[in-house]
Amino acid sequence: MVITNSQPEQCVSVLDRGLAYGDGVFRTMRLYNQKVQQWPLHYAKLVADCARLGIVCPAETLLMQDILRSMQSKSEGIIKLIVTRGVGRRGYAPQPGAVPTRIVTYTPLPDYPTQHIQHGVKITVCALRLAHQPRLAGIKHLNRLEQVLARAEWQDASIAEGLMLDQHGLPVCGTMTNVFALSGRKLMTPNLDYCGVAGVTRSRILALAPALGLEMEICPMTLETLLAADEVMLCNSVIGIWSVSELASTRWRVGPLANTLREKLEQEND
Numbered sequence: 001m002v003i004t005n006s007q008p009e010q011c012v013s014v015l016d017r018g019l020a021y022g023d024g025v026f027r028t029m030r031l032y033n034q035k036v037q038q039w040p041l042h043y044a045k046l047v048a049d050c051a052r053l054g055i056v057c058p059a060e061t062l063l064m065q066d067i068l069r070s071m072q073s074k075s076e077g078i079i080k081l082i083v084t085r086g087v088g089r090r091g092y093a094p095q096p097g098a099v100p101t102r103i104v105t106y107t108p109l110p111d112y113p114t115q116h117i118q119h120g121v122k123i124t125v126c127a128l129r130l131a132h133q134p135r136l137a138g139i140k141h142l143n144r145l146e147q148v149l150a151r152a153e154w155q156d157a158s159i160a161e162g163l164m165l166d167q168h169g170l171p172v173c174g175t176m177t178n179v180f181a182l183s184g185r186k187l188m189t190p191n192l193d194y195c196g197v198a199g200v201t202r203s204r205i206l207a208l209a210p211a212l213g214l215e216m217e218i219c220p221m222t223l224e225t226l227l228a229a230d231e232v233m234l235c236n237s238v239i240g241i242w243s244v245s246e247l248a249s250t251r252w253r254v255g256p257l258a259n260t261l262r263e264k265l266e267q268e269n270d
Contacts, residue, residue: 003070003104006062016101018084021092022143024101025049026082027200030237030269031106034075036067037269038237041200046083049139054094055085058102070106078238080105084142112160112239117262120245120254121160121234125223126150126175130166130195138198147175161234163226163247166195171221177236178202181221181229182257187214188229190221201235201265208264212257231255240265 002010017023027046030037043060050057067079082105086098128150136143150162161174173179173196180202181188187209192198209216226232232244232252243258245251 001070001072001106003066003102005102006066006069008069012084012101012103013087015087015089016084017086017088017094017098018082018101018103018142020088022141022145023053023094024055024082024084024142025053025140026080026142027140028237029079029081031071031074031077031079032269034071034073036079038200038204039064041203042081042237045140045198045200045203046081049141050083050100052135052139053085053141055083055100058083058100063102063104066102066104070104072106074106077109078107080107082142110238116160116239116242118254120243120252122158122246123161123163123174123234123244124154124159125248126153126162126164128153128164129169130164130172132167132194134194137194137196138192140197140199151175160242164196165223169223171223171226172196174234177234177239177242179226180205180233180235181226182214182231182233182255183225183229185214186217187257188217188219188221188225191218199236201237201240204265204268205235205241205261208261212260212264214257231257233258233261 027042029042047057082103084101086100088095088098130146150164161177163174164172166172171179172190178199206216227250234242241258241262243254
């Protein structure tokens, strides 16, 4: 079901800046028990991302009404929420006073294999490099061409995700995930000052780490550091946490931290 500006409509204007320029932001959220998991965090991130782009974020109550319409009483699935700058004139200059466009879609849960949780996932290093752009770093904006091109690099169904490096060859994220690496009691994740998306599940893991006795470090991370880690994990709001079992010639077992974090995240969702 698609809801556009509170109406059951699958079309937007050809003059919408989200279509013309990728001028907007989005959230992808897990629906469980007829509730959007971690909605306050998702809405706070939406507000922050809109502010970074100078877009007026729609009211929380209005967005929740759209979400409820899109769900049609479904219990589980995926809710995608898009906010664009709205319809504008030709040209890059934003039009003052433009009314944001709201698009909410409901889709069933993706059919990921159960072994992704039980045995971990194989990933590959993408050839495409993420460009540095501090003004956009961390924002889940609508221009996902880097991710689209990176994901087009492999067709092998045994590869679940691609690791994306920046222009200096440093790991940043997956095409759809954030990355964590555990070495001893130090849990590391790449800093996102220059590129990449700061996901809600990433922020939740950062908040959980101290209570688990972990030293949390947000830092530039080399590929060598990642490959030498005791555990490597991927996360987002749909998959939760996947352990990485294989990257290049390096292999890992599903580690205890991944299982602990998964349990803690699920407890928070209850």
